[in-house]
Amino acid sequence: MTKVSANLMWRKPEGKRDFYSVHVECKSNESILHLDEKCLGEVCTINNLVPGYEYEFTVKAVVNATFGGVPSSASDYTKPSIVKNLKPTVKKESTVIIASWEPPVGGHSGYHYCLEEVDNSHECKDCSSMTSSSFTTNDKFTNADITTSSSSTTNLIMTTRSSSTTNNKITVCKNTTDNNISEIVNSSGSKFCLCVQALTKNDTIAGEMAVISAYTYPKTPVNLTLNPDSQRMEASWTLEQGKYEIFEVNINTTAYKYTKEYNTTDFHYTFTELKAGVYYTVSVVTRNGGLTSVAAIMEGHTKPAKPTSLNAIAHKTSVDLSWKAPDLSTGAKINYMVKCHNSFWKELNETITTETKLTFHKLSPGTNYTFTVLVVVGDSKSDAETDYAMTEPQKRTLVLTMLCSSEKPLYCDEPETRDELFTKLTSDFTEKFKDMVYWNLSWKTIRNN
Numbered sequence: 253m254t255k256v257s258a259n260l261m262w263r264k265p266e267g268k269r270d271f272y273s274v275h276v277e278c279k280s281n282e283s284i285l286h287l288d289e290k291c292l293g294e295v296c297t298i299n300n301l302v303p304g305y306e307y308e309f310t311v312k313a314v315v316n317a318t319f320g321g322v323p324s325s326a327s328d329y330t331k332p333s334i335v336k337n338l339k340p341t342v343k344k345e346s347t348v349i350i351a352s353w354e355p356p357v358g359g360h361s362g363y364h365y366c367l368e369e370v371d372n373s374h375e376c377k378d379c380s381s382m383t384s385s386s387f388t389t390n391d392k393f394t395n396a397d398i399t400t401s402s403s404s405t406t407n408l409i410m411t412t413r414s415s416s417t418t419n420n421k422i423t424v425c426k427n428t429t430d431n432n433i434s435e436i437v438n439s440s441g442s443k444f445c446l447c448v449q450a451l452t453k454n455d456t457i458a459g460e461m462a463v464i465s466a467y468t469y470p471k472t473p474v475n476l477t478l479n480p481d482s483q484r485m486e487a488s489w490t491l492e493q494g495k496y497e498i499f500e501v502n503i504n505t506t507a508y509k510y511t512k513e514y515n516t517t518d519f520h521y522t523f524t525e526l527k528a529g530v531y532y533t534v535s536v537v538t539r540n541g542g543l544t545s546v547a548a549i550m551e552g553h554t555k556p557a558k559p560t561s562l563n564a565i566a567h568k569t570s571v572d573l574s575w576k577a578p579d580l581s582t583g584a585k586i587n588y589m590v591k592c593h594n595s596f597w598k599e600l601n602e603t604i605t606t607e608t609k610l611t612f613h614k615l616s617p618g619t620n621y622t623f624t625v626l627v628v629v630g631d632s633k634s635d636a637e638t639d640y641a642m643t644e645p646q647k648r649t650l651v652l653t654m655l656c657s658s659e660k661p662l663y664c665d666e667p668e669t670r671d672e673l674f675t676k677l678t679s680d681f682t683e684k685f686k687d688m689v690y691w692n693l694s695w696k697t698i699r700n701n
Contacts, residue, residue: 255303255331255358255459260296262311265321269313273320274298279327280305280359303333303459304359304452332450332459333357335431344469344546346440346494351466352432353448356459360450362429364458367437367466368445369421372541376465379447427455440494441470441540470496470538470545478552482528482580485554488520489536500537500544505530507584528580529556529587529627529634556627556634557581559588559608564623564641569616571641574609575625578634589628594621604628618645620687642687652677670695 253259260274276286276298284305289298291311301307306329313321333356341350349367366379422437422444437444446466450459473489480486487501501521504511507530514521526532531553538545557578565572573590585606592601592612597619601612615621620642627634656673674695 253328253330255333256299256301258298258301258307258309258328258330260291260298260309260311260326262294262324264294265313267313267321269315269321270317271314272296273312273314275310275323276301277308277310278302278305279308280329301330302358303330303356304450305330306453329453329457330358331457332360332452334460335363335448335450335462338446338448338462338464340446340464340466346469346471346545347436347438349433349435349437349444349446349466349468351446351448351464353462355431356450360452360459362427362451362455363431363448364425364427364451364455365433365446365448366423366425367435368423368447369437369439369442370445372443372543374443374445376445376463378461378463379445427451437468440468441496441538441543441545442468443541443543444468467543469543470494470540472545473499473536473538473548476534476536476548476550478534478550480552480554482555482557483526484522484524485526485532485534485552486520486522487534487536487550489548490519491538494538495540496538497540500539502535502537502547503532505532505584507531507586526554527582527584527586528554528578529629529632530554530581530584531629553629553632556586556629556632558635559625559627559637562623562625562637562639564621564639566621566641566643568644568646570611570613571615571621571623571643572609572611573623573625573639575637577608578627581627587628589626589633591624592621593624594619596620615643617643618647619643 262272272291272294274289274291274296276289278284278286281302284302286300289296298309306327308325308327310323310325312323315321335356336354338353339351341352343350368379370376422439422442424435424437426435444466445463447461447463449461451457452459471492471494473491476487476489478485478487485503489499498515498517499519499521500513500515502511502513503523508527512523523532523534531551533549533551535547535549537547557580559578560576562573562575571592575588577584577586588605588608590603590605590610592615593599594616597616599616603610612621620640622638622640624636624638626636
């Protein structure tokens with residue numbers, strides 16, 4: 253029996269005959285019909301059968317096209333067809349082989365699959381190395397004097413669940429009725445040959461093997477940590493037990509055009525020549541041969557540096573600020589925190605910008621403001637650069653009239669008395685206003701005519 257044909261042989265009966273009539277019946281699927289065949293000799297091939305089904309063949313000699321002799325019957329199964337669309341999962345798994353396939357054309361009772369761990373350079377053609385015996389589909393039916401035959405052989409099907417390890421390599425062979433597998437192999441970063449064949453006749457006849465390469469991917473690095481300085485960043489990680497050759501380490505940022513990739517066999521790597529106050533994304537991938545793991549990814553930032561050359565130019569109700577980026581951050585887009593503070597009016601304005609200039613509006617005239625600029629990244633802040641500026645005053649004159657009376661004659665007209673009063677007033681105003689707002693105190697004598 254083949255997938256689509258049966259080779260029949262029988263002994264020549266006694267007496268005369270013109271031809272033989274062969275009635276073909278599909279026992280597994282009654283909806284499949286087959287016309288009777290006419291054979292002239294004792295060897296006959298029946299074609300156009302459906303794979304994986306049991307067929308019964310009934311042969312009788314025919315004389316004068318109308319008289320039939322005593323029939324003889326035999327039955328057997330066609331070989332199953334090959335499974336379709338065998339493919340591994342696209343998900344990267346480090347300890348599990350996941351694959352699926354579509355049922356073959358025709359009938360089947362189950363599937364047999366084998367997984368064999370191989371070297372990365374091995375080409376998966378078959379899984380013959382996993383079985384040592386062979387199984388033939390030749391069956392003879394002496395009771396009916398009819399024999400179905402086939403010259404082909406296939407691998408012996410093991411009906412028990414089995415797995416083994418040879419030379420530290422994994423081999424697994426099992427039967428299943430599902431059209432997918434999820435096999436735990438506990439060998440990360442490895443190549444496997446996966447063979448699947450359909451079964452029929454209670455899992456005793458196997459079809460042609462479908463073969464693909466399947467992989468477990470290297471394990472992802474764990475415990476990735478970043479230890480930064482202003483222009484350096486050390487990445488370190490660990491790896492659970494598994495195969496690897498090298499680690500691919502990548503660093504990039506959106507603050508300026510920068511992407512670098514390095515290879516190392518160590519469990520750490522130090523990036524140098526970075527810019528201060530910048531967020532970087534670091535990824536680490538485990539590689540074994542052509543297999544790569546899912547990347548371990550972490551974001552971190554270098555320590556910020558102090559901006560320089562802050563300059564404040566004051567107007568009546570606004571102040572223009574400008575400054576320079578830190579030398580260690582030149583060319584990178586970084587964040588600045590800019591503060592405008594006045595103690596007298598208790599005003600505090602704060603903003604974040606990536607520019608190196610800023611104007612504060614709606615300020616109070618004649619007020620001394622303190623301006624600070626610092627680099628911020630994450631929870632880190634640099635030392636502050638500070639400058640001061642007083643807005644142009646909107647001058648108003650306030651006249652204070654002092655009435656002096658004394659028991660001492662002419663005391664109020666003495667210059668020393670006026671100087672003492674002026675000094676006391678100046679001291680009081682200085683203590684109250686300091687240099688927080690614009691003020692000026694002058695003495696003016698008014699005499700009555």
